[in-house]
Each structure stands twice: as structure tokens, then as C-alpha cells.
Amino acid sequence: MPHRVAELRTAREFTDPDDYWAWVAGRQRWSTPWHTVRTGGIEDARYFEGGRINVADNCVDRWAEDPATADRPAVVWEGEPGDTRTLSYAQLAREVSALAAGLLGLGVRRGDVVAIYLPNLVEAFTAIQACNRIGAVYTVLFSGFGEEAVASRLLASRAAAVVVADASYRRGKRVELLATLRAARTRAPDLRVTVVVDRTGDRAALEPGEHAYAAVLEAGRDGTPCVPLDPNDPSFLIFTSGTESRPKGVVHSVGGFLLGTWANAHWQVGYEPDDVYWVAADVGWLTFPIQAVVGGLALGMTVACYEGALDTPSNARFYEICEKHRVTKVLAAPTLIRMLRKFGLSEDHPLPALKLLTAQGEPFDTDTFDWATEAFGVPVVNAYGQTETGSTWAYPVYGVEPIKPGSVGTAVPGHGFEIVDEDGRPVPPGVKGNLVLTRPFPTLARTVWDDHARYLSTYFARFPGRYATNDEAVLDHDGHLWVLGRADDVINVAAHRISTMEIEAVVTAHPAVVEAAVVGIPDETKGTVPVAFVTLRPGTEDTGEVRAELDRRVTAEMGGYARLAAIYPTPALPKTRTGKTMRRLLRDLLVHGSPTGDTSAMEDPAALDTVRTALGPLVPERGGGAQP
Structure with missing residues (x-):
């Protein structure tokens, strides 16, 4: 790929990050040119002052207007039952414009918040881009949310409108989204408009204030032009969940998110002729807007989208989708790749069209990385970013830079970082520390919705003048970055930080282990001790021998201070729909007997019950404690 080598060399030659972002800005279409690249620092940066731009214009219209790309498929969609739909860029542009006009006709205005309560449907693309077109601020609600989670986010965002499906399909069952919304919206006083997508074909009877998606399209059939927007205007907010019971609505900007996601998709996956790019994730995970709805479309790519679970109706569904749609590039969470390894079907499905597998969202153990490289026979790119950073910013550039299994490569152009100790002093290569970002960049979140003080205290108070990722990392002697996990997942065992x-990497390297989650729990003597939850391969019996071997491996490879206080085999682990293991819930089960924080992102609450059953009497009464 000599053209990418030359292009990356050019990008890395910019000594001033602002010059690099000006280069990226020059690859977008502006309605009004900007005059200043950046003002302010990392806590209050503004980009491209004086300019006006529209995300939908860059993601949809510019490709629809070009005869060479107008008929290129923009979205190739498949539902869990097997139904399919494909929209070209020209068709996508017409539907986006009609929906935008229809929303205006319903009274949705620039700056209004529109909640997108949809599964992975074509309408998720059209609704997001319709909001982009008219300057409405969208917020995606995870389609697995229940009534309380939906109500709290509608209230917190002050949503004026919501686009919802009547239902979705997940593991062969209907998930009743409209019914959940109706129960929740009584606590959302600002909500005026509900647009209902007839996903199932049941044509649900509509209540006052509800409008059929098809009728809204018809009412807006004449379309509406893109609204030129200040690149620093809010584009969308996404709620992050964590140890706090009150989720944060992180706000990203119009131009910043567009430019950053264009650059992200450009370097991480690139566009090549005949590409079909599948982001195997839920639209509720920011990765999907970054890589698919905005970044992928901004590159003019053909984006594949799948509604359901990848083990339904069989474990071969992932491979069948790749084969059917001739997918060339896949992005997934490492947990999904571990699931594919567990299924063991790669030899039966060689996937000759596949060119790239890229992963992000959680640490990627080297054992699974090596398996994926051998099983798929393509480069495997491990990337790092966060909801707050608005894109991944560290990874080996596809087709150009060297790959180290488990590493996230180096920072891509336009970004700077340090690894520092508890006092904020940089540590040398090979020493673990706190990962901080040292330079502003366009996709960095600008605030927390309705609570800027919380934004400043959460991300900038600990290390003033730098953004705290709250992750621990180490830089190796070749300059490659290794992200070790959340700083709050670093435990102190008898004065040893682990x-x-x-520990998980050692445990999952055992051939009998499919996946593992290690958490720290209180101990009277050592302060904290690690315990492991493990899922064993099908057919592996828990005779005690595997647990003994895991204990020996951890002690031999990491030292006696890392000895596991307990190992709990369990057939399932609680996960978000995006595939991230919710380790804090496991810790809560052992320490408190039940979750103490936000659980709304959990895909299958039954998984927590499965763990509870596996623990048996070790689960304490609420408020109690457990000994390993």
C-alpha cells in the first residue's frame, strides 16, 4: 500500500498537531471556510472558528451527488430473522432528507434533543443523519435499556423527540421497545414527539403524539437542505455508565466529531475499492457512530449492519453474514473474537474476502490475538480509545505499521500522551503508570450535558492541564503502548500494585479457559486479593485440576503476591451488548450481594443470576461481605 505509506509519512511530518488537523479539515466539504484552526487548551479547545459545516452533507450528500458514488451501496443491512435491505448513497440521501423535513414539520428544531431508541436498523443511520442535517442533538439509547434507564436518560437529556422501533429481534425473541418507551415517557416532561418505526410489520396502533416513520417520510418527501453549523456546536450526547448511579451525558461537537472520526476510520481501516465494512457492534456503543454512521460514511464506504445476536440461530451466524455480504473488514470487541474462538468454526468458514480484523473496547489478550491472526489469516489491529475521546487514537495504521500482539501500537497523528506516576511525573519505558492525554484534539468531549463542573472535575482535576483516561498503561522500549485496563482495576495486594x-491474560492462556474476569475484593490481612471468574471450554469438567493449574500458572508467571484467592467457574459472565464484561458487577456480588451501580447497560440480566447460582452461599446478604 505505497499510497498509504506516503500519506501517513506526510501526516506524521506535521510537528504542530493543529497543522495536521488543518490537513484533515481540508478533506471535508465546508459551506463556509474557517479562519483559525484552534483556540483554547485541552480543557476548553474550540476548532475551526468562523467555519460552517454539516455532518450529513459530508457523510451522505457529497457521495450521492457524485455520479461515480451515487449508486454505491451505503448501508447493507440484515435482520436477525434473515430479512435484508440495501440503500445506495443516492437512496440514503433521499430518505435522510425526507426524514429531516418530516421532523421539522413535527416541530423539531435546531438544538432540540432527539433520542434514538433503536436496534441496529437502517433507520438508525437515517435518524442520526437527519438530526445532523437540521442541527438537532441526538442521543442513542441502547435498545436493551429497560423502562428506568430510558426514563432517566429522556429526563436528563431533556429530549423533545424520540425515534423508536415497535420492537426488535434478539436471540429469536421480540424485544418490545415501544411498550417500554410508553411506560417511560410519562417521566419525560419535555418529550413532545414520538416517531415509530414499524420493524415487525405489525402496524401497532399509535397513541396521541406518536407518528409512523413512513408517514413522517411521506410528509417530508420534498426534503430540506443541510443547515450550516458551527463546528463547535453540540452534535450529540452519549451517556456513559460506570460505578456511579448517575450516568454522565458526554457531549461531542459537530465538526470535531466529523473530522476525528473521518481520520479514525481512514487510518484504522481505510477505504479500498469494493470494501464492505462491518462494525459488529450495537449502535448504542459509540464505536458504531464513530466507525459506521459517521466515520465510515464520511469515507464513502459500504457499511454492513446486523440487527441481532451473533449466536442466533446458530454459532455460525458471524461467518454466514461475512460470506453472504462479502465482508472485507470487520471491527469487533475482543470478547466477540473470544466467542468465535470458543465456537471453533473458522476452519469451516475460511472467508477469502476478509482483509482486516480490528478490535477495540477492552484489553485484547495475546492468546486470542494470536488465534485470530492464524484463524483468519489477515492483519489484526488492536485499537484504543474511549467514549470521551470520541475516537480511537492509538493503533498500528492498517497496512503500514508493525503489529505487536496485545499492544495498541502508537499514537496516530494529532494526538499526544504521557504515562505518569501518582504525582503526575512521566515514568520511563517499561514502568506502569497513569495514561494521560497532553494535547487537545477535535473529537475530545467538550462537556458533560448540563454539568460542566462535573466534566472538569472528572477528567482534568487529577492531573491539571492533561486529560486523565483513568487507565493504566506501559510504554515498551520500542515505543509501543500497552493499555493494561482501568486504574480502578489495579489492585493493591500487600503493597504490590497488580x-x-x-492476571486475566495468564488465566485465559490456559487451553481449557474460554474467558476470564479477575476482580479484587477486600481482605483483612492483605487489604485486597484477586479472585477469578472463569468460563471453561465446552466439555471441560470442573474437577478441581484446572483450577489448581491456573493457580500454579499465575503464581509462577507473576509471583506469589498475585496468587488467586479463589477461582469460580461459571457458564456465563455479565456483559454489555457490545461484549464488554461488567467486572464491577462481579465484585459487587461477592462484596455486597447485589449490584451497587448502574446496571442498565447489561444485555442479559440472567447472566448475573447464573453467576450468583455458581457462587451459591458465597453471595452475601446485601450489605454484608464474603470471604474467598
């Missing part, structure tokens, strides 16, 4: 992710 990353639970490091």
Missing part, C-alpha cells in the same frame, strides 16, 4: 488484566 493489574487484574495482567
